[in-house]
Amino acid sequence: MKKNIKRIITPALMALAFGSVTVGGTFALFTDKAETTITVESGKVDINSTASNLKAYSMDPADNKKEVTRTDGTFYNGGTYALANQTLTLERITPGDRVEFDLASENASNVAIKYRFAIQTSGDATLLGGLVIRINDQVYSSTYPQKWNFLAASAALPTDKATMHVSVELPQERGDEYQNLSASLVFAFQAVQGNAEIQ
Numbered sequence: 001m002k003k004n005i006k007r008i009i010t011p012a013l014m015a016l017a018f019g020s021v022t023v024g025g026t027f028a029l030f031t032d033k034a035e036t037t038i039t040v041e042s043g044k045v046d047i048n049s050t051a052s053n054l055k056a057y058s059m060d061p062a063d064n065k066k067e068v069t070r071t072d073g074t075f076y077n078g079g080t081y082a083l084a085n086q087t088l089t090l091e092r093i094t095p096g097d098r099v100e101f102d103l104a105s106e107n108a109s110n111v112a113i114k115y116r117f118a119i120q121t122s123g124d125a126t127l128l129g130g131l132v133i134r135i136n137d138q139v140y141s142s143t144y145p146q147k148w149n150f151l152a153a154s155a156a157l158p159t160d161k162a163t164m165h166v167s168v169e170l171p172q173e174r175g176d177e178y179q180n181l182s183a184s185l186v187f188a189f190q191a192v193q194g195n196a197e198i199q
Helices: 003-026 126-132
Strands: 047-060 063-070 080-084 087-091 097-107 113-123 130-137 138-140 149-151 162-168 183-193
Touching: 047 080, 063 126, 097 138, 097 183, 113 126, 113 162
Parallel strands: none
Antiparallel strands: 047 063, 047 097, 080 087, 097 162, 113 149, 113 183, 130 138, 130 162
């Protein structure tokens, strides 16, 4: 009888052990998970300008009170003018030479901005002081800075800034003190994000 009990207990213990392994292998917990995904995209401050419609004029050699249009890249006295890669180059200009062009600008920013138009200069101060610069028929000095203006996100520039007619002239009455000098002018739209503190 002792032997039979041992035979019954042993398989029973094995079945119990096996059963506990099986139950342990399928044991599960209640779980939950909450996620928040944050995507980040930065804004863009972007103003573009394009110069076009370049025209040049020189004084008429037969009548120095009258201008003649130049279309071949040269001024009457041998100077040259060229617009390439948004750079206007005037070489060997003489009194009475003038160029005109259109400056088309657009706001491609997708955030609010503050912007202004400025003329940045470098080179000989005498020559810069002798040039007459007009924007939309208004005379401006070579150190002309505009005040900062606010523009909402994706808004268009005001009409008078979106297309500006610009002329640069060395007037006929300029004399010997303007000979053999060089300078450069940069017509620039400057923009910063709309909440920036600027002076």
